[in-house]
Amino acid sequence: MDRAPGLTVRIKLTLSYAGFLMLAGALLLTAVWMFLLRYVPDGWPGLLGVTPNRYLLLVTFAPAAAVVLVFLLVFGLVGGWILAGRMLAPLTRITDATRVAASGSLSHRIHLEGRGDEFRELADAFDAMLARLEAHVAEQQRFAANASHELRTPLAISQSLLDVARSDPAHDHGELVGRLHAVNARAIALTEALLLLSRPHQESVAREPVDLSLLGEEAAETLLPLAEKRGVTIETSGEITMVGGSHALLLQMTTNLLHNAIVHNLPERGSVRVTTSVRPETAVLTVENSGERLSPELVSTLTEPFQRGTGRVRDDHTGVGLGLAIVKRITQVHGGFLTVVPRPAGGLRVVVELPAPPSKAGEQSGTRIDTGQQRGIGPDGEPWIDAARGDR
Template sequence: MNRAPGLSVRLKLTLSYAGFLILAGALLLAIVWLFLLRGYPASSLVPRFSNFPRILDPSNFGPSIFGPATVVVLAFLLVFGLVGGWFLAGRMLAPLTRITNATRRAATGSLAHRIELEGRHDEFRELADSFDAMLARLEAHVAEQQRFAANAAHELRTPLAVTQTLLDLARKDPSRDPGELVDRLHAVNARAIDLTEALLLLSRADQRSFAREHVDLSLIAEEATETLLPLAEKHGVTIETSADITPTSGSPALLLQMTTNLLHNAIVHNLPEQGTVQVTTAVRPESVMLTVENTGGTLSPQMLSTLTEPFQRGAERIRTDHAGVGLGLAIVKSIIRAHDGTLTLSPRAAGGLRVTVQLPTAR
């Protein structure tokens, strides 16, 4: 929330209690003057050094009045201070009570509510806004994990169901060619293994369970290009590279997986003939960048916004045998997030996709 500048809570408490003390002191002086000094001439109220012993003598003030009046004044100031301090502290700490109540609700699993503390900016409002932002991120993360679990269960159930169907058909028809059955079971099992490995890789990236090393992203891009060059040649896709030395830090294996996934998607999601892929690395003052562009069809904003979701696949591919498991860009997103980077997807004007990865520069 955008808030206008305001006083800090510390300054507010300081001013509040200082003002309260000044008020109490003024009230005390007024009571002393009213009950003890009102009958004295003004000249006698000016203190002199020679008069201090006489002024400090309690007998000069009338003990019959001074004792009871002092007790009443002190009792009144005590009650007034307790009530006023309690009221002021309650007013100043009321936002903290709302934050505490919201925390208790979040602890029970309710993530949909927000504090939405009104007023100008101060420490309490900053804490409330930060808590609201944390709740929003937690709610989005939980929803994402729930969707991921449901999609993963569905994807894992598919090869198991296909395997069960093939085995049932083989049992009912013993005369079927066993070689065909073995080939189909092998393909289904390979797909299940690929999906499981992708899920494990995604989990590893999310948990950041890797050691950081100095990495040149241009060398990673060169290795990924050499690995996938036969696939590109097979489908008539030309890969163009332009690499600057781009030092960063992270896991070489995960960064290689990230680049390989991006390049593989760029080859698979391309024109049927004479497609191109451009791989570029560049260095900036505080970051390094990897850009992968590919030709292809026009992408709608709705499709673009869902490409990084788990198990989301493009509408068209060159070959169905490279359909993948639908976790390519989801893994890329998790790897980039684990390396404190950013991922940007944008459509090309002539058709196709531009993917930009920005990572911190190694220091």
């Protein structure tokens, strides 16, 4: 906003220093004058035997006091200007850095040296803010570029299929419609994932009691056909694990974790284990899967959008590379933490920690309900669910 020009802070501080010094000098001279009036009698003999009266004393004292006040004024202005400049030098550097950042350059840092004080705390906080902004802008730029690339791919495939159909009317339209349907379904899934990825960042979620253990079982039931097709065994176990949050988003998070664990697994005889547990202040959901060995460097990038642990080679179920990114965003919007680490034997271990609601009587008492339910392919090739150890 436009403001009328005014005095700079340095000038204001200089005038304040000089004014304070003048006031202190005036008070000191007044005290001296009052001392002379009180303790120097009118008939007090002066130098060389002369007896001055109070009028002569005032005439002698006033010019000297005026000279002192003028000296204090000049000294206060000069000294105040120098001191104010030295005190405000860090603020000038912060202002210059702000202008540089406002011009679009977020890589500049102040790096204010010296011991800690208010200006250095402000400079350090500003540097930290610039670092976060730079990382956020870089992430958004990568996301926009990757999203554009991912969205362009199904559109280009559809365009190619339509061009083939136009140039070859005798082409099998049934096959064409099937391929177009698959490409369109993938584009819809990608668009919905992008919307879900952006929505939790912009709005608060409704809070309701949700049992993570039930979500794990529901996601396992939903993805059981995919697990059977890939020969993956799913095991769910754990305690009643209550959290406060959006049932839809938390179910999406659990489904994404389980889907990722099934797809990125061993070619055959793979396994996925879903467990829930309660800690003093957090509710924990853990998803572990077998698979190929992954380096820590690769694992650290898996929560970024469009990153796939097995490269960019796709099949019908590998998704669009947003599964763990969505999980990370949903975890953040619920105030939790996501940890992704490689397993020594291969595969991943993903741990979601969410704030546990306040404990109530009969809720989250720590009762262990380990159903040991396993889902997968039996020895005869038929799907099976082992619930012999009980159900909820």
